[in-house]
Amino acid sequence: MRTMRRQRLILLLATAVLTVPSGTAHAEDSRSVPAHIYVPFAPGGPTDVLARILADLLSAHWGGRSVLVENRPGAGTIVATTALAKAPPDGSTFMLATNSFLINPALNLKLPYDTLRDFVPITMIATQPIALVATKSFRAETLAELVEIARRAQEPLNYTSPGPRTATHLAGEMLQQRGGFRMTHINYNGSAPALTDVIAGRVPLMFDVWHSARRFVDTGDLKLIAGAGLDPLPGAEHKSTIAATFPGFSVIAFNAAIGPAGVPRSALEKLSSDIRAVVDSRAFAERTANLGIDAKGNTPTELGTWMGQEIEKWVRIVRDANIKTE
Numbered sequence: 001m002r003t004m005r006r007q008r009l010i011l012l013l014a015t016a017v018l019t020v021p022s023g024t025a026h027a028e029d030s031r032s033v034p035a036h037i038y039v040p041f042a043p044g045g046p047t048d049v050l051a052r053i054l055a056d057l058l059s060a061h062w063g064g065r066s067v068l069v070e071n072r073p074g075a076g077t078i079v080a081t082t083a084l085a086k087a088p089p090d091g092s093t094f095m096l097a098t099n100s101f102l103i104n105p106a107l108n109l110k111l112p113y114d115t116l117r118d119f120v121p122i123t124m125i126a127t128q129p130i131a132l133v134a135t136k137s138f139r140a141e142t143l144a145e146l147v148e149i150a151r152r153a154q155e156p157l158n159y160t161s162p163g164p165r166t167a168t169h170l171a172g173e174m175l176q177q178r179g180g181f182r183m184t185h186i187n188y189n190g191s192a193p194a195l196t197d198v199i200a201g202r203v204p205l206m207f208d209v210w211h212s213a214r215r216f217v218d219t220g221d222l223k224l225i226a227g228a229g230l231d232p233l234p235g236a237e238h239k240s241t242i243a244a245t246f247p248g249f250s251v252i253a254f255n256a257a258i259g260p261a262g263v264p265r266s267a268l269e270k271l272s273s274d275i276r277a278v279v280d281s282r283a284f285a286e287r288t289a290n291l292g293i294d295a296k297g298n299t300p301t302e303l304g305t306w307m308g309q310e311i312e313k314w315v316r317i318v319r320d321a322n323i324k325t326e
Contacts, residue, residue: 122257
């Protein structure tokens with residue numbers, strides 16, 4: 001039954017691009033019609049910065065067409081996602097989705113949209129690796145040592161992340177489920193206050209975006225335990241990944257372009273191709289070099305397949321962790 005549900009999730013997202021109409025009226029073909037990029041966060045954050053770089057380069061790619069960034073923060077990205085679901089499906093509007101887009105449906109929230117039916121995948125924009133770090137006085141140097149300590153501990157180990165019900169929070173839930181030990185998540189609102197307390201030794205462990213934690217590892221204020229993705233961490237290739245101990249363990253941060261359902265197929269394919277051309281360009285690489293991202297585009301079908309797999313993973317992790325939402 002679980003396998004059938006997983007296949008349904010993957011199939012719905014992977015085939016979304018095959019069921020859209022093949023109409024010929026494309027808003028993106030007209031330079032007089034502005035394009036819109038929804039950002040589900042307030043101005044100034046990393047997703048907003050990425051969106052503005054993408055908007056500038058897309059405008060140039062489209063011969064000067066206006067590309068407007070609209071910040072629609074609120075409700076754990078639900079405000080912007082709801083607005084996207086209601087946007088005209090003409091290829092002129094898309095959103096930079098993050099991990100919350102795939103985690104929210106796993107949390108059994110009463111969403112004002114259907115994640116699997118109201119949107120269409122366009123292309124991946126960028127990914128960021130996630131790392132498990134520890135306060136410098138923590139006894140473990142490696143994941144194997146951490147697992148041994150956690151399994152012998154009488155009380156659950158405390159860990160933190162940039163926020164509850166995020167990919168970094170759920171990475172810890174996933175680790176304890178795979179490792180057969182207990183950990184307790186300590187809630188913080190943002191990476192900075194969480195890092196401050198881990199550096200001070202008030203919380204021993206943290207899952208965080210590698211770009212955020214790396215400078216403190218480099219200065220010796222934190223120690224790196226392992227990378228949470230399938231590939232070694234940039235600049236720390238000598239450190240093993242969690243997947244080396246628990247095969248298949250993979251948690252990354254991402255930004256991907258998604259649009260409202262119903263975008264004509266030819267418009268969708270052109271929009272995806274145009275965004276990928278920008279994302280794969282030297283100009284994009286140069287302007288995002290300080291963001292710690294791995295810029296990568298893919299096809300709508302490839303993105304849909306991956307998103308379906310991610311939703312299924314988070315459904316399982318949230319269910320097994322018995323995470324409740326208020």
